[in-house]
Amino acid sequence: MKIRVVVADDFPLVREGVVRALKHDPALEVVGQACNGQEALELASSLKPDVMILDLRMPDLGGLAVLEKLRTEQAAVRVIVMTASEQAGTLLDAIAAGAAGYLSKRTTGEELRQAVITAHGGGSVITPSLASHLLKEFSSSARGEQSTVRPLLGQRELDVLRLVVQGKTDNEIGAELYISPRTVQNHLTRIREKTGLRRRAELTRWAVEHAIG
Template identity: 40%
Template sequence: MDMVRILLADDHEVVRAGLRSLLDGSEGMQVVGEARNGVEAFRMACELQPDVAVLDVSMPDMGGLEAAEKLARECPAVRILALTMHDDRAHLTRMLEAGAAGYVLKRAAADELVRAIRVVAAGGTYVDPTLAGRMLRTTSPARGTRDVPSPEALSGREEEVLRRIAWGQSNKQIAAELEISTKTVETYKARLTDKLGLRSRTEMVRYALQQGWLSDG
């Protein structure tokens, strides 16, 4: 098993200590750094290049949302997992749009956090089960997934691109893994918008959840 290198970012020292103890005690995981705010998290993530940055959403100086946006833009190889007390759909949606590949509530069981980190590190998307169900229940018929065509309406390559977008991969990553140009990836995304009406990554994540594509990352 490859070692998963993790950066922790939370402004509460006691929380960080507890998380470090949990994760360092989990097989195949190593905490390589700790940050007290978003500014430190961004700097350390770019320097240390961990596999996963676990970000609290609410931190001083720079919150998890802004840190996630900067990391997704400037250090795209670092996968982002939000660990937060905010259990509302608005925070979840904003973090996914910012580039987070996972969202877990602080009240979740320890083994759920460990599982989420493994899924995100492996290239998948993980949404707290409670919020995943809420995303599906609150999808609007006008722009959501209830009235869009089934996956059979997509070509094999279109479905592959959609899955990878939902998993949190960037256009550059998708292009490299599928051995196509980033311009071709953009063309496929435009086709997905035309066929399914999914105009944002959050809507694509909802669709992927409904299809069961994110169950195990």
């Protein structure tokens, strides 16, 4: 069975190039193309693709917002972010929001095809030139701020936050910790109050930066 792919980018030439690259592998099938974030969500809902290749900067709804919605509404879709940005912060935000892969637009067609296959199989893919950013972030976090942050949160709050980092929903967190989804939400409310952060992606990034997870 072919791997079904949706390509989402607001530049037609970029979409066409990605589609053309994917067509070189008979195991991959492009089932839809989106020119903005809202259309990407609609195609994910109607077509149920296996993998989505997503640009972060799109009109109507940005890529990070699309990632967060897909994680809660279409969790089975594996998302590979493909962007011109090579900034560490953008990479961390995408991973925090649930991306299975992060590729630079310098990526070759062969690398893109392999990334789709890897993501579909449950793996993660990061362009090698960008992976060093992630390693540096983890390294500096582990050396520096871990001891000052943990006292801020209670043990159960830390448990909940670790599972948020893993991309789990409130129901999944509750099942793993043997607590109700409402109790999970109460813990998240207290975590948000203590950290001053509101969005789930912000909490995930904060946890990564402070070596929680």
